[in-house]
Amino acid sequence: MKKIFLALFIIVASFISLFSQSQPPQVLDKIIAIVGNKIILKSEIEMYVQQMLLSGEIDKSIRTDELSCEILEEMLLQKLLLMQAEIDSIEVSDEQLDNELDRRIRYFTTLFGNIQELEKYYEKTVLELKEELREPLREQLLIMTMNDKLLSNVNITPSEVEKYYKKLPEDSIPIIPAQWELGVIAIKPTLSQEEKNILISKLQDIKKRIEDGADFEVMARLYSEDPATAKNGGATGYFTKGIMEPSFENTAFSLTKPGEISPIIETSYGFHLLQLIDRKGEQVNVRHILIRKQPSNQSIQLANKKADSIYNLLINNEITFEEAAKKYSYLEGELTQGGLILSSSGGFTLTSNDIDPKYFPILDTMKNSKYSKPFLYLEADGSPTYRILWLKNYIPPHKASLKTDYFLIQLQALEEKKRQALEKWVTDRLKDVYVKIDIEYHGCDFKHPWIKKY
CATH class of the missing domain: 3.10.50.40 (Chitinase A; domain 3)
Structure with missing residues (x-):
């Protein structure tokens, strides 16, 4: 299994695991590894094994015990990097952490369609999810920052790239797709201004009817030209900033009272009328009626x-x-x-x-x-x-050849050199770091000398 893939999977899986409703199987937990002042639990290994098996991203011929050993070694490396980051006083700013939390929340919101469905599925508000994710994400960012710091001075020369390519076995030279x-x-x-005026006039008539007592939700079902929301009475569901077009988003967040109706606004889709349904901190839920720009x-x-x-x-x-x-x-x-x-x-x-x-x-x-x-x-x-x-x-x-794919081969050669540099750092660092591995995992074929006799 490729080391880079496994490392990325564990980072992503550690984030996804917090987004889980299902209860883990009841097992007798125990500490199976210690790296300096960091511990690894048996339940963590088992969780990642199950997630990898369910992901379908691994060769089914790989035995579970082999997979457990690979995951354990990757987690040992991450704990060592985290420990070193703390020793070197590396910091992650609140702004960086907040931005990354927002980015990941937006990603999961996209998967579920809207924030309302995300909160419903996990039975937690976005603020609760962020609070729960904050410390694990901070550790992940520290690990990645420490890794980048260690390898920041690793460069590669053209002669090294050529040497790397010539050493590749023929069957290891990648086939580059088209x-x-x-x-x-x-x-x-x-649209001419006259055409725009016709659309605006149509929406103004709808707005007048709502102001005269017509129900916004009913009018959205009847007249909105956004099929995704019209069936829901125009409701968008809860969303945060950075999801919608700026003009739509700014208008939605400017509404303060439930039932308040916005002026007519223009986006790339057409002309909109918005009504506030609810505000929850950083989230807003509105109804809207869209009249599309039809040239x-x-x-x-x-x-x-x-x-x-x-x-x-x-x-x-x-x-x-x-x-x-x-x-x-x-x-x-x-x-x-x-x-x-x-x-x-x-x-x-x-x-x-x-x-x-x-x-x-x-x-x-x-x-x-x-x-x-x-x-x-x-x-x-x-x-x-x-x-x-x-x-x-x-x-x-x-x-792949040096003539047509030099940049790709250069990246692969650089990654290999970085891998070797990290391995050397780990080997040297382990001479001075306390590491203890449970005897259950002494049969693992580790790449680094994690198992010591004290």
């Missing part, structure tokens, strides 16, 4: 003509793709940078998982460095846009 560098310019039909045929035709004009500028080298994207594309700064699509890892090299499936029929007809003609693209909500693709580079599947 890769793309791909740009996109997206042109959205622009007229004339607006769609104008967007098509604009896309054609941009395409002609590109093929005649009168403007660069980056300039055109920054000037015309509504995706720029959100999903693209200089027109290039950002990968899930934040770079510009894409795999098939990073590319919209609707693009592939067009990409199959393109050559490197060429532009596609503008094509009609329907957004998830059915609204029409026009898009232009730029196939900056395509590399078919191949065996």
Whole structure:
């Protein structure tokens, strides 16, 4: 099992384990390892083993006792790093901790759909969850910070990268899947002020009816063009800051009294009317009525003509793709940078998982460095846009080589050098640290000299 994967799994699993309703099996717990002033319980090992087995991320041929040994060694390493972080007086600021707590709460909120469902499932408020997670997360951040500190000066030279690659067995050289560098310019039909006024007027009529006594929830069910919330009377469910579009979010949090109705606001989706349902500290729950921006045929035709004009500028080298994207594309700064699509890892090299499936029929007809003609693209909500693709580079599947995949091989070589540096630090550090392992685990094939005779 890859060490990096196991380390990441334990960090994530330790966080997820706190988000659990199920009661662990009743076992007689005991301390199975001590590292300095840190202890490891048998129940912790068993919990991680069960979570890994349930995750389906491990080879089923691996025996449970082997898995327990690997998890124990990774936990011993984490306890050693944590102990060293405390000795070196490494600190995690409250701001850093709060930001990380918010980020992880947002992640789990996304999994459940909204905060209300998250709290319902775990039978705890967000504030209670944060308080419970705070200390374990602080320790995780200390461990990662200490690890980064130890390895911050580990660098690798080109000659070391070449030496690393040449030493790889032939069957260990990775097969690199197809890769793309791909740009996109997206042109959205622009509503005229007259068209906007028609939509605003429609929402104003709805607002007037509510002010005259109509029920907001009923009106949302009847007239809201947001299918996800209309069926719930417009209710969004509880959410925190950073979830919704800024204008929607700011308006929701500006409402102070249940039943209070907002002015009409505009987002990228259309025009909204909000009503406060409830506030719980950092969370708010509102109803909203959405009238979507529906461009007229004339607006769609104008967007098509604009896309054609941009395409002609590109093929005649009168403007660069980056300039055109920054000037015309509504995706720029959100999903693209200089027109290039950002990968899930934040770079510009894409795999098939990073590319919209609707693009592939067009990409199959393109050559490197060429532009596609503008094509009609329907957004998830059915609204029409026009898009232009730029196939900056395509590399078919191949065996990794220094010529085509130097950066990837460099990263692998650097990770290997860091692994060796960490192993050396652990071996040296263990000469001066008290470690005791329960005899039940003395048969483990540890990579480091954890078992000592005192």
